[in-house]
Amino acid sequence: MEYTYYPGCSLEASAKGYDESFRFVFQALGQKLVELEDWNCCGATYYMATKETISLVISARNLALAEPYGHDLVCPCSSCYTILYKTNHILKNNRIMKAKVDQALKKDDLKYDLGIKVRHPLEVLVNDVGLETIASKAKISLAGMKIAQYYGCQIVRPDRGLDDKENPQMMDSLFAALGAENVYFPMKVRCCGGMLMTTYPDVALELNKKILESARQNGANLVLTTCPLCQINLEAYQDKINKKFKTDLHLPILFFTQALGLALGGDPKELGIKRSLIPFPTKENRLEVTK
């Protein structure tokens, strides 16, 4: 199948490894990706919090640009996915908002005819490609990986009808099919605080500490995420958490596409795993990836 790819700002910078591994995984599974030409920032939650109509217009520009491609729009960043999905939903259900947005888009001769489906790659992999196909194309077993599957807030909430909202299973079943062990992880959809790490760091550090401690207490040697913001919060602030709460956390945090890429025979460098601040695998729990 062919998909239109909306990278989003993070995947060009702090989440570069997500971009690299995402492209690799889709290629390895024989799925075609075409990057959306001249996409703009989705507006993120910052914009949603200040100007409603403008935030919808900004993200609708991407939908309008993507429409002529004629394929589903795939957004790996959880925040972009949520915003674009929500915009699409509002435009489909609220004629007044649609009219306001249309009026603004007209200034650049753009038009959105509600023909786009916004999707997250995790769901595309599980539903379109299928677990059996992925497992059959896997070259390396992930046995030895004890994974805490961290979904974060935005991909299952509010209601997308994709997966269970409290206990999603998509990543769990994907990695179980690849031979990895999923540890019990009650914090899998607990919020990492998102932008609170900048605005109220004390609150966000506490949230992240709880998530990381839960993962470690349950025996995880790796945490997988679907979101650039979760990834950077959980990874880059572990030093600060250790200092503040006198803990000794040292858990590698990867994007789910990076671990999946390893199973599909990818090299850690081309999957962007070398970009991690906390090296994977760690010294203490060297993974024995067996063929």
Add this chain to the structure above:
Amino acid sequence: MRARKRKAETEGAYSRKEKELRDSLLLQVANIPGGESIKKCIQCGSCTGSCPVSYTMDITPREIIALFRARDIESILSSRTIWICASCYACTIRCPQGVQVTDILYALKRLAIEQKIYPKRFPVYSLSKAFVYLANRYGRSYEPGLIVAYFLRTNPFKLLGMIPLFLKLFFKGRIGILPKKIKGSKNFSKILQEAEIMEMVVPVVES
């Protein structure tokens, strides 16, 4: 009857002008997509119980809904709650009545910003403003620019503390040197100008 009416206008009750203002503010929030759900709240507190940050709020999400229905908009807009919400939607999905708590908090945030009810150098507003500035200018977000603009607006000294993390990310190739500008940025600003006007257009309630 007349005596009681006069009393209502003097003691504690609001003048007509203030009442109109208050009503229009409340309407603005209730008018967002899903805003009508606020009427269905049964005050069970599932939202507060589900919220990962309610422990650090001054007014809990449940109380926000109650205050809203009691038309006490000042308490809400001057609370810490609307700013501490990380918009994780845990409350929204657990609400047995389908109240769109997160989206309502968004609307309240917007209202507080419009009414300029926030402290000086206020973190959330500063971050929003920095983000909006960059997004408007380049059409894309630029993380280092965002962080610098944010700390310049709030506490420039804290910027020094960010340098080690910046360097670590930089050497891993995770920070762009310059912001990327979209090609259609000229037309993008035209769209934004029009959107700004559309923002002013007050939505009519759709049945």
